[in-house]
Amino acid sequence: MGFPTRLVLLLSAVVLVGSSAPIQAAPEPASLASVLADARSSSDNQSFRVYRWDLFPSILVIDTPDYGFQDRMFSRLAFFLEKRGYRGRLLNNHELENLHGWNAHDYGPEGLASFFNAAQRAGMVLNPEELTLQEIALDQGIVVMERDQLAPGRGGILSISRSSSVYERRLLLTHESFHGIFFASPEYRDFCFTLWDSLSPGTRAFFKSFLDELGYDADYRYLCVNEFQAYLMQQPLRYASGYFQRVTRRFEGKGANVPVAGMLQAARRLNAFLESHYGIHAGGTVEVRRASGGSG
Numbered sequence: 001m002g003f004p005t006r007l008v009l010l011l012s013a014v015v016l017v018g019s020s021a022p023i024q025a026a027p028e029p030a031s032l033a034s035v036l037a038d039a040r041s042s043s044d045n046q047s048f049r050v051y052r053w054d055l056f057p058s059i060l061v062i063d064t065p066d067y068g069f070q071d072r073m074f075s076r077l078a079f080f081l082e083k084r085g086y087r088g089r090l091l092n093n094h095e096l097e098n099l100h101g102w103n104a105h106d107y108g109p110e111g112l113a114s115f116f117n118a119a120q121r122a123g124m125v126l127n128p129e130e131l132t133l134q135e136i137a138l139d140q141g142i143v144v145m146e147r148d149q150l151a152p153g154r155g156g157i158l159s160i161s162r163s164s165s166v167y168e169r170r171l172l173l174t175h176e177s178f179h180g181i182f183f184a185s186p187e188y189r190d191f192c193f194t195l196w197d198s199l200s201p202g203t204r205a206f207f208k209s210f211l212d213e214l215g216y217d218a219d220y221r222y223l224c225v226n227e228f229q230a231y232l233m234q235q236p237l238r239y240a241s242g243y244f245q246r247v248t249r250r251f252e253g254k255g256a257n258v259p260v261a262g263m264l265q266a267a268r269r270l271n272a273f274l275e276s277h278y279g280i281h282a283g284g285t286v287e288v289r290r291a292s293g294g295s296g
Contacts, residue, residue, distance in 0.1 A: 027050045027051050027060065029057055030051040031286075032053065032061070035051050036170060036173065039162055039169070048064045058154050058183075059156050059183065060158070062136075062159040063160055064159060064161045067103065067161050071101060072127045073127070073129035074102075074105045074107075074159060076090065076130065077101075077111075077133075078101030079091050079096070080114075080118070082220070083215060084217045085217075086217075092124070093127070103160075103161065103164055104164075104172035104175065105159040106159075106179035106183070106226075107157050108156040109142050109143055109152030109153050109154060112134075112137050113149075116150050117149050133157070142154065154184075155184060156183030158177065158179065158180050159176070170286060173286065174286055175230050175231070175234040176230075182226050188273065192228070192229045193225055196228060200259065200262055202262075203262040206257065207263075232266060232267040232270055233267070236282050237267060237268065241264065244264070245260075267282060
């Protein structure tokens with residue numbers, strides 16, 4: 001499990017500079033608003049940065065300089081864990097050449113440990129960026145070493161890219177942040193699974209078809225539940241009807257019945273849970289700052 005790069009911590013940011021040395025310190029807590037503002041105020045567009053989310057300190061945010069860097073760090077992982085027709089497969093760099101993962105990413109301890117263990121068993125030569133990701137996950141306890149292999153720790157990793165527009169970065173980070181809560185909070189995760197199981201068969205079938213249309217492996221239950229809550233929570237409740245109307249138009253002509261009422265009811269229940277437990281509302285993670293302390 002080699003580590004080919006040197007990481008230098010500058011306040012809450014990690015900068016890639018090349019050579020070999022372990023990580024010396026942990027990223028400092030930062031609000032999501034400050035993550036977005038930091039990229040706008042910095043003249044350095046070549047390095048990637050790592051932040052610890054102040055609301056959920058076990059969650060890291062990696063802000064990459066461009067989609068190319070982000071793909072080299074995350075695309076193989078995305079196909080291995082999430083992509084329809086690819087899940088469970090380790091693609092080599094030639095196979096990945098003309099493929100794109102996502103414009104933003106989220107991975108929990110189980111997925112990261114599974115991926116890196118599979119790569120080690122297969123003798124897969126990983127990109128320097130992937131080895132850097134592995135070292136960050138190990139250093140921050142998201143994965144841990146047990147008997148010569150990785151095991152799940154706690155927390156998770158989110159990523160956005162500076163190739164995205166200002167608007168896209170805010171939307172994508174908001175979406176990914178709800179995945180972060182899902183990883184960090186067992187109570188919220190359990191609530192999401194219970195809610196998913198309570199949905200009508202038609203509502204679950206629609207959302208699985210929605211994920212399939214986007215390229216996700218909709219047969220993976222954990223992924224379905226995680227994406228379900230994130231897509232419902234990424235925008236304020238007052239905009240949810242408009243969002244589902246746009247989804248309806250996307251599915252027009254495909255014979256799909258979009259269960260708008262059921263989706264809105266689920267969104268309200270998720271929002272109520274988050275407000276009562278964490279003071280967070282749908283679409284509102286960027287605005288929230290923690291005065292002191294932290295969760296998960």
